[in-house]
Amino acid sequence: MKKSIIKLILLMCTISFLNAENSKYFDIDEYIKFTNQEQITTDFIKQIQKDALKIKQQNKKVKIVLVYPGKQLTDYWMKSKVSFEKRLDELGIDYELVLHFTKPHVETRVQSKLLLKAIKDNTDYLVFVLDASKHAKFIERIISREKPKLILQNITTPLRKWQKSQPFLYVGFDHMIGSQMLADYYIKKTKGVGKYAVLYTANGYVSYMRGTKFIDYVSKNSDLKVVHEYFTNTSKEKAKLATLDLLKQDDDIKFIYACSTDIALGVIEALKQKDLVGKILVNGWGGGSSELQAIQDGYMDITVMRMNDDNGVAMAEAIKLDLEGDKQKVPTIFSGDFALVEKGIAKEKLEELEQRAFRYTQDNAK
Incomplete structure (x- = not known):
């Protein structure tokens, strides 16, 4: 009886937490409808895919500052910088x-x-992220000012509390969409039955959107059960240790869901050590160079691949429109496309995806 009550309380707490987190953000479609941005969003997406058209006029040199969490194994951040510059x-x-x-x-x-420092240095455009709760406080100070204009990268769900006083641009690849694509793959691959583990980044926005939302979606659409959850601070070594720890308890789990590249590579090292590659499924998240190599080498089973360079292009095009006096043509959100890449993918198909995803950065983001 007591166990049932405890489980019920835990379930109610989980539902309450999910509802609280959900209420913080607009979904993409919801926000676009809320702000009547359907047409400018469509037009902007078309502009991203076209060849560049020179700026009509520019009165002064602009200063742009990027503050990126780029000290990771993933090449996403460097590729973003390169595609943006080009x-x-x-x-x-x-x-x-x-x-x-x-x-x-x-x-x-x-x-x-x-x-x-960026504010003191009279920066025109500042590109940053929102993951930890402390970031929101910094960001609120910035969006209350006229300069710098803020681009939030790696987030595509505007905060409700800011309503229409939003940053200049949200840009990236929707974490929830990518995670649902991976969830559908795992549900199909396992026939919706079995145990699995989740390895998060840190306690924040990315873990919630990629991890918590993944679990929620899987539980609603299958009988799969999450039996282990770990925070890793996006550390490959911590992910490896977490994997070794969970395998001591359950070596019959169907898959380990990794919330980032670094985590996935740590999981793979642990699976190699235990000779479990191919027996326990593991995913990447983002489809950068190291993940695609792991796919080709047969160590990684699946990844959701971002059409990476579109986000750098989107930031550049938004700045161009702003400098031309056409800020009203810049949507609040740009969210790029994904493709699933599975182990055994044909070489020609992978090359086609790479040409599209890395149209500015192939062999340049080093």
Whole structure:
């Protein structure tokens, strides 16, 4: 009886937490409808896919600062920077770009200092992320000012509390859409039955959207049960240790759901050590170079691949429109496309996806 009551309380707490987190953000379609941005969003997406058209006019050189959590194994952040620069160059924009790489989750104090410096240095456009709760406080200080104009990367769900006073642009690849694609793959592959584990990044936005939402979707659409959950701070070594720990308890789980590239590579190392590659499924998240290599080598079973360079192009095109006085043509959100890449994919198909995803960055993001 007591166990049943405890389970009920835990379930009620989980539902309450999910509802609270859901209420913080607009879904993409919901926000676009809320702001009547259907047409400008459609037009902007078309502009991203076209060749660059030179800027009509520019009165002064603009300063752009990127504060990225780029000290990771994934090449997403460097590719973002390269595609952004190349599109700015093609557009003929006169700019100065300053790049700062920080460690994800653990350097919020460093990040806050860099944001304050960007404001003091009269920055025109600031590109940052929103993952930890502390980030929101920094961001609110910035969007209350006229300068710098803020681009939030790796988030596509506007915060409700900011209503229409939003950052200049949200840009990235919707975490929930990508995670649901992976969930559908796992449900089909396992026939919806069995146990699995989830390895999160840190306690924040990305873990919620990629991890918690994944579990919620799987539970609603299958009989799969999550039996282990770990936070890893996006550390490959911590992911490896977490995997070894969970395997001591359950070596019959069907798959390990990894919320990032670094985590996936740590899981793979542990599976290699235990000779369980191919017996327990593992995914990547993002489809960068290291993940695609792991797919080709047969160590990774599936990844959701971002059409990576579109986000850099979107940032450049938004700045161009703003400089031309056409800010009203910039939607609040740009969310890029995904493709599933499975182990055994034909070489020709993979090359086709790489050409599309890395149209500006193949062999350049090193």
